[in-house]
Amino acid sequence: MDNGMEAMLETYLYETNSLLDALDELLVNDEKIGDFSSDDVNEIFRSMHTIKGSSAMMEFNSLATIAHHIEDLFFYIRDKGIESLDSEHKKELFDLMFRSGDYLRSEVQKVEEGSPLSAEAEIDSFASEINAFLKKISNTADEAPEETADETPAPEEKSAAPGMPEDPDAAAFLHIYLEEGSGMENLYAFMIINALQDAFVFRCYPPDVETNPDTSAEIIENGFYVAFDSREDVEQAESMLKSQAHIRSYEILENPGKKTAAPAPAASDVKTQEAPPAKQEPPVSDSKPAAAPAKAPAAVPAKAHAPVKQNLISVNVMKLDSLLDIVGELVITESMVTSAPELNQLSRDSFDNFMKSARQLRKLTDDLQDIAMSLRMVPISGVFQKMNRIVRDMKQKLNKDVRLIIEGENTEMDKNIVDSIQDPIMHIVRNSMDHGIEETQDERIRAGKDPQGTLILAATHTSSEVVITVTDDGYGMDPAKLLAKASEKGLLTKPAEEYTKKEALNLIMLPGFSTNQTVTEFSGRGVGMDVVKKNIESVGGTFALDSELGSGTTVTMRIPLTLAIMDGMKVTVGRSIFTIPIANIMQSFKITTDEIIYDDYGNEMVARMDSFYPIVRLHRFFNLETEVENLEDGILLWVEANDRSYCIFVDQLIGEQQVVVKPFPTYLNSFELKNFGINGCTILGDGSISIILDVLGLYGAAVNEK
Amino acid sequence: MSEQTTNVNLDAEETSAQEEATTVERCLSFQVDDLILFLSTDYIVEIVNDYPITPLPMVPSFVKGMINLRGQILPVLDMRLCMDKPPAEYTGKTCVIRLDIDSAPLCIVIDSVCQVLDIDFKEVRPIPVKRQQKLLNGMIDLGDGKVMMSFDCNVLLEKRY
Numbered sequence: 001m002d003n004g005m006e007a008m009l010e011t012y013l014y015e016t017n018s019l020l021d022a023l024d025e026l027l028v029n030d031e032k033i034g035d036f037s038s039d040d041v042n043e044i045f046r047s048m049h050t051i052k053g054s055s056a057m058m059e060f061n062s063l064a065t066i067a068h069h070i071e072d073l074f075f076y077i078r079d080k081g082i083e084s085l086d087s088e089h090k091k092e093l094f095d096l097m098f099r100s101g102d103y104l105r106s107e108v109q110k111v112e113e114g115s116p117l118s119a120e121a122e123i124d125s126f127a128s129e130i131n132a133f134l135k136k137i138s139n140t141a142d143e144a145p146e147e148t149a150d151e152t153p154a155p156e157e158k159s160a161a162p163g164m165p166e167d168p169d170a171a172a173f174l175h176i177y178l179e180e181g182s183g184m185e186n187l188y189a190f191m192i193i194n195a196l197q198d199a200f201v202f203r204c205y206p207p208d209v210e211t212n213p214d215t216s217a218e219i220i221e222n223g224f225y226v227a228f229d230s231r232e233d234v235e236q237a238e239s240m241l242k243s244q245a246h247i248r249s250y251e252i253l254e255n256p257g258k259k260t261a262a263p264a265p266a267a268s269d270v271k272t273q274e275a276p277p278a279k280q281e282p283p284v285s286d287s288k289p290a291a292a293p294a295k296a297p298a299a300v301p302a303k304a305h306a307p308v309k310q311n312l313i314s315v316n317v318m319k320l321d322s323l324l325d326i327v328g329e330l331v332i333t334e335s336m337v338t339s340a341p342e343l344n345q346l347s348r349d350s351f352d353n354f355m356k357s358a359r360q361l362r363k364l365t366d367d368l369q370d371i372a373m374s375l376r377m378v379p380i381s382g383v384f385q386k387m388n389r390i391v392r393d394m395k396q397k398l399n400k401d402v403r404l405i406i407e408g409e410n411t412e413m414d415k416n417i418v419d420s421i422q423d424p425i426m427h428i429v430r431n432s433m434d435h436g437i438e439e440t441q442d443e444r445i446r447a448g449k450d451p452q453g454t455l456i457l458a459a460t461h462t463s464s465e466v467v468i469t470v471t472d473d474g475y476g477m478d479p480a481k482l483l484a485k486a487s488e489k490g491l492l493t494k495p496a497e498e499y500t501k502k503e504a505l506n507l508i509m510l511p512g513f514s515t516n517q518t519v520t521e522f523s524g525r526g527v528g529m530d531v532v533k534k535n536i537e538s539v540g541g542t543f544a545l546d547s548e549l550g551s552g553t554t555v556t557m558r559i560p561l562t563l564a565i566m567d568g569m570k571v572t573v574g575r576s577i578f579t580i581p582i583a584n585i586m587q588s589f590k591i592t593t594d595e596i597i598y599d600d601y602g603n604e605m606v607a608r609m610d611s612f613y614p615i616v617r618l619h620r621f622f623n624l625e626t627e628v629e630n631l632e633d634g635i636l637l638w639v640e641a642n643d644r645s646y647c648i649f650v651d652q653l654i655g656e657q658q659v660v661v662k663p664f665p666t667y668l669n670s671f672e673l674k675n676f677g678i679n680g681c682t683i684l685g686d687g688s689i690s691i692i693l694d695v696l697g698l699y700g701a702a703v704n705e706k
Numbered sequence: 707m708s709e710q711t712t713n714v715n716l717d718a719e720e721t722s723a724q725e726e727a728t729t730v731e732r733c734l735s736f737q738v739d740d741l742i743l744f745l746s747t748d749y750i751v752e753i754v755n756d757y758p759i760t761p762l763p764m765v766p767s768f769v770k771g772m773i774n775l776r777g778q779i780l781p782v783l784d785m786r787l788c789m790d791k792p793p794a795e796y797t798g799k800t801c802v803i804r805l806d807i808d809s810a811p812l813c814i815v816i817d818s819v820c821q822v823l824d825i826d827f828k829e830v831r832p833i834p835v836k837r838q839q840k841l842l843n844g845m846i847d848l849g850d851g852k853v854m855m856s857f858d859c860n861v862l863l864e865k866r867y
Contacts, residue, residue: 622763
């Protein structure tokens with residue numbers, strides 16, 4: 001497959017996936033109300049039309065066929081009005097649409113994976129299901145089923161001009177010739193028709209010009225026809241065509257077969273569009289004055305629709321990453337320049353001038369950094385919307401009545417993080433639906449709760465992290481039960497009486513702990529909360545659980561806004577500067593000699609808040625030369641990560657700074673520095689390199705192996 | 707193929723005549739301790755000096771640390787230590803050469819840079835001693851009594867020294 005084809009496939013997948021996502025969101029929302037608005041019907045119709053067209057272009061027939069049938073169905077609904085359906089049918093329609101959406105999605109997935117698409121028979125059975133539904137609703141609507149007759153009138157062969165279709169209603173035709181040799185005539189035809197579709201009512205001949213690859217030979221040869229009901233539309237459409245690429249030439253033909261209008265000579269005027277495809281220059285001078293005034297009104301609808309499709313572009317994340325890198329460098333270089341010692345040699349006046357410009361520069365680089373950062377940020381709504389769907393499906397399967405409330409879905413996070421928290425959130429939502437919410441409504445009523453369960457999915461921003469909570473008002477967790485279960489599995493590390501409530505709740509996050517007796521379709525597949533916790537921690541987040549027996553459970557996830565930038569505390573050891581993530585630091589303090597406690601191996605420990613913590617001397621662990629050897633002279637940092645808590649001994653603190661995390665050069669990877677608690681490095685304001693410590697890794701290397 | 711053989715023959719006949727293009731490479735020669743080495747300029751990106759080297763803990767001693775070269779963080783290897791030579795103070799003559807080996811960037815520290823010259827790799831002979839330096843893979847007599855060693859930078863990536 002050549003490059004162009006790959007790019008096209010990528011665009012296709014991106015477009016189809018986003019259409020399907022939008023469809024899902026729309027369906028879930030509409031189902032809550034139990035009705036489609038006519039706007040939504042149009043929306044579904046349009047997106048199915050697009051999927052049909054582009055799938056046929058890419059020759060993914062299964063997708064095209066299904067989309068085509070749904071399109072037919074919605075064409076009918078659009079025609080008759082959604083009001084013509086009774087609630088029973090609507091319910092069925094929702095179900096059918098959800099399944100169709102899933103079907104299309106699974107096909108798209110097959111395309112992505114490069115596996116073969118569904119066989120004809122399978123498509124047919126699904127398609128006939130849709131058709132059956134269409135038949136059903138068209139019968140009850142006691143109208144003669146004239147469904148798609150309007151859209152696809154079969155062109156009859158005999159006509160006045162050679163190849164000109166017969167259409168008694170049309171006032172005029174646009175006869176469009178596409179560029180030669182492009183090999184993508186169907187796609188271009190589809191693009192043109194799509195553009196016109198937003199503004200006009202028209203029919204085109206051959207009717208399936210956009211989708212049927214077989215017609216391409218004919219289009220190349222004879223062009224294709226677009227029939228308009230009124231002369232005005234033709235003129236407006238003509239001006240729209242001028243902005244379309246890939247058109248070789250077009251002509252306006254009066255319809256000789258029109259019933260009322262007097263027969264006109266076939267070709268009234270012919271224009272050739274010489275503009276190259278990429279440019280949108282208007283073609284040769286207007287030979288017909290009437291066309292000029294028509295342009296202005298036509299421009300309005302064209303503009304109104306265009307931006308919807310064009311104000312988003314998809315960019316490779318790699319490019320964004322390197323942009324962020326460069327901006328990071330720029331910021332550092334800027335501060336290097338403005339703090340250069342040579343500046344002191346400037347005269348007072350020129351120094352003031354310099355500082356004025358420097359401030360301006362600082363402002364610009366700050367803005368630039370903000371924008372570059374925001375480029376990677378995407379709203380979390382995509383993940384939340386998917387939960388909508390999961391809740392809906394589980395509601396039906398488990399026969400529980402649950403209302404999902406979504407708050408703060410516009411909270412933005414780094415793209416990578418949004419991708420990686422989707423599974424954990426999904427798992428938690430499933431757990432809440434499956435085990436959290438009471439089995440029956442009676443049970444809820446007896447407990448004095450609203451018969452309808454509530455699941456709240458919320459996201460809020462704090463300065464450096466996003467807090468996501470999943471709250472249900474179900475059973476809640478019983479610490480006693482958890483403890484009993486844990487001791488049964490042999491997971492307890494101390495007598496059950498000594499467990500606090502929080503500790504008991506945290507038992508659920510141990511590997512191999514699952515309170516559900518049986519494996520259900522949605523949860524209890526052997527992976528439990530421990531996996532969820534691990535996933536959250538892998539993106540630098542923390543995970544906490546709170547539950548009140550009888551009133552529900554809240555799961556709180558705190559996740560850093562971005563992985564690329566973090567708040568660090570700079571510390572010195574000898575001549576080296578290390579950066580420790582602020583998030584890990586609990587406290588920093590000085591101690592006196594008599595506070596140090598030794599064990600029988602001579603390991604140093606210190607007491608803090610009624611507990612004892614080991615001391616890790618960075619200079620000893622890393623073999624660094626320093627003058628600060630005495631624990632009284634330096635400073636201790638009490639750090640915690642993942643329930644591992646200890647103290648790091650350093651020479652002194654320099655201060656807090658936001659740093660851009662950079663991975664080590666590839667050459668150094670083989671030394672496995674991560675095992676020694678060295679996580680990456682960063683470039684400080686003066687251009688020097690600082691090593692970022694991984695508090696957890698350092699614990700493993702320094703404390704465990706002592 | 708036939709063309710190549712004739713060329714070789716020509717070279718064999720008239721040694722001083724223009725050498726065959728494919729085996730001649732522009733090389734940089736440099737000194738490490740008492741050895742003079744050369745390396746094809748294809749591997750060399752630039753010579754960087756005066757960048758502070760940040761030491762890195764928990765790595766072998768020949769890894770001197772990292773430098774920040776215009777935002778890119780590069781590892782720095784000391785060639786003296788790689789070849790088991792006694793370490794030396796870094797002076798004004800000490801050079802850091804930035805290499806790009808199979809698109810893995812790294813820097814090496816050498817004592818001094820000598821010159822850039824064209825070397826015909828056909829004339830590079832294998833080193834006839836058994837316990838040779840692993841980083842060297844050949845030697846060449848320049849005619850004026852000086853002998854240069856071919857520096858095999860690919861070995862650097864394998865870390866077998």
